[in-house]
Amino acid sequence: MDDDGARAAFVTQALRAAGHDVVARMSATEDLLAAVRRVRPDVILVDMDNPARDVLDNCAAVTQQVPRPIIFFARDSDPDTIARAVRAGVSAYVVDGMAAHRLKPILDVAIARFHEHQKLRNELDEMRTRLADRRDVERAKALLVRLRKLDEAQAYTLLRKSAMARRITIGEAARTVLAAAELLDAGAGLDPLESAP
Secondary structure, eight states: OOSOHHHHHHHHHHHHHTTOOOOOOOOTTSOHHHHHHHHOOSOEEEEOSSOOHHHHHHHHHHHHHSOOOEEEEOSOOOHHHHHHHHHTTOSEEEOSOOOHHHHHHHHHHHHHHHHHHHHHHHHHHHHHHHHHHHHHHHHHHHHHHHHHOOOHHHHHHHHHHHHHHHTOOHHHHHHHHHHHHHHHHHTTTOOTTTTOO
16 A cells, blocks of 8 residues: 555565565555455565555454554654554554665564464463353352252253354353343343343
8 A cells, every 4th residue: 555656566566576466456545444355465565654544444444354464664753653553453564765775674574573463362362262152151050059949060061062053152151041041031121141250
C-alpha cells in the first residue's frame, strides 16, 4: 500500500529482486481488508510518510479478521503513532526508510514475530476456552445436582455422556444444559442458576 507511485515501483522491484511475488498494489484510500480477503497475500507492506488513522484502522481490521504480517515503512517516528501501529497489529514499524538490501531481513523478522504472536494468541484463546469450559461445567453440574438429585460425580458423568453422544465438547454440553434451564425458567421469571456457583 503506497500513494507514491515511484516509491511503490521501487518497493515492487526490491521485492522481486529478493525473490518475492507482488500480488497487488493499492493506494491508502482502497479497502485493505477487502483486498486481503480477495488476494490472500502472505505479507502486507505499507509505505507512507505519515500513517493516517484510516490506514491503521484498516490494519487493525485485517489483524482481527484475516491476520497477516504487516510491515510499515514510515517517516513518522512519533511514539504515539508507533504505539497505535503496534495496537493495530503491525509486525514491524521501520522509520529509517526502505533500502533494498535491508528488505529481506526486515521481512524475515516481521514474519517470525507475526508467527510467534499468533502462537501466543492461539494459546491465550485456548486457555480462555478451557477456563470458560471449566466454569460452565461446574455451573451445569451444580444445576444437575440440584434438579436431578445427583451427586457431583454422577452429574459429571451425565454431562460427559451427553457430550460424547452428540460429539461435542463437555463445555458445549454444559452450556446446552445451562441454556435449556434458562429457557425453561424464563417464563416464570426465575434464575435457575442463582444457587449455582
